[in-house]
Amino acid sequence: MTTSSIPHRHTPRISVNDLARYMVSSPTAQVGIIRRARDAIIPPVTRYRDARKPLCSYLTDRSRSVNPLVSAEQMLLQRAEDPSESSFRQDDAKQTIAVLNAIQGMSNQLGSFDFHHAPNSQSPVVICGVEISVRADLLVYSTVRSKQQIGAAIFRLSQDDAETDAARVKRKKMGQYVATLARIHLDKNITSERIAASRLCMSIDVQHGEVFQAPAAAQLTSNIENACRFIAALWQTA
Numbered sequence: 001m002t003t004s005s006i007p008h009r010h011t012p013r014i015s016v017n018d019l020a021r022y023m024v025s026s027p028t029a030q031v032g033i034i035r036r037a038r039d040a041i042i043p044p045v046t047r048y049r050d051a052r053k054p055l056c057s058y059l060t061d062r063s064r065s066v067n068p069l070v071s072a073e074q075m076l077l078q079r080a081e082d083p084s085e086s087s088f089r090q091d092d093a094k095q096t097i098a099v100l101n102a103i104q105g106m107s108n109q110l111g112s113f114d115f116h117h118a119p120n121s122q123s124p125v126v127i128c129g130v131e132i133s134v135r136a137d138l139l140v141y142s143t144v145r146s147k148q149q150i151g152a153a154i155f156r157l158s159q160d161d162a163e164t165d166a167a168r169v170k171r172k173k174m175g176q177y178v179a180t181l182a183r184i185h186l187d188k189n190i191t192s193e194r195i196a197a198s199r200l201c202m203s204i205d206v207q208h209g210e211v212f213q214a215p216a217a218a219q220l221t222s223n224i225e226n227a228c229r230f231i232a233a234l235w236q237t238a
Helices: 016-023 027-039 050-058 067-080 085-101 165-189 219-234
Strands: 013-015 114-117 125-127 131-132 138-144 147-156 201-207 209-212
Touching: 013 016, 013 027, 016 027, 016 219, 027 219, 050 067, 050 085, 050 114, 050 138, 050 147, 067 085, 125 201, 125 219, 131 209, 131 219, 147 165, 165 201, 165 209, 165 219
Parallel strands: 013 131, 147 201
Antiparallel strands: 114 138, 125 131, 138 147, 201 209
């Protein structure tokens, strides 16, 4: 139970990855996710901060030149070996280098997509009273039977390396929820004359070399709306 001695956010707010994790968690774990989101007044230190820019530069280049990845890796190698840097910054540099290397092995999964830079300014998504921190890393274009389509891609960068069947199933479900949230974000916040297409809305799990696209059916959207109603109702008392 929340007490007055514990500062917390009064307005329900959760990150896209925490909401995806909530969707595949047990009821007990879900309450814990709500509490951490509510009580997280000080933002956590973000890993992989230096990965997104070179990843976007690489994927939006039609020729897929590795120059942005190589330049970023050289900078990160210096940081990883710099004794004046904190152990966290050194480790993050090494983990980010692994991400930059991993994306080069996803040509089969990503080679057919036409990626473009996303807008710098993007609003959060509000669903049933819950503000969701979601940002498209890239836009995805396609033309089908003369119809110009658009989607949104979100990188999922995680240190989770579990390879059990249960972990793979959970990872797939989380990826599909993130992709569905990318579609919702596209519909609500990104203006385009192109037609939104669920198949172009995706979660790119770089470390595991997997791409999860938003299902065309509306079931996951309905699940997210129901979850947000519950989060909003439980926010003050969890």
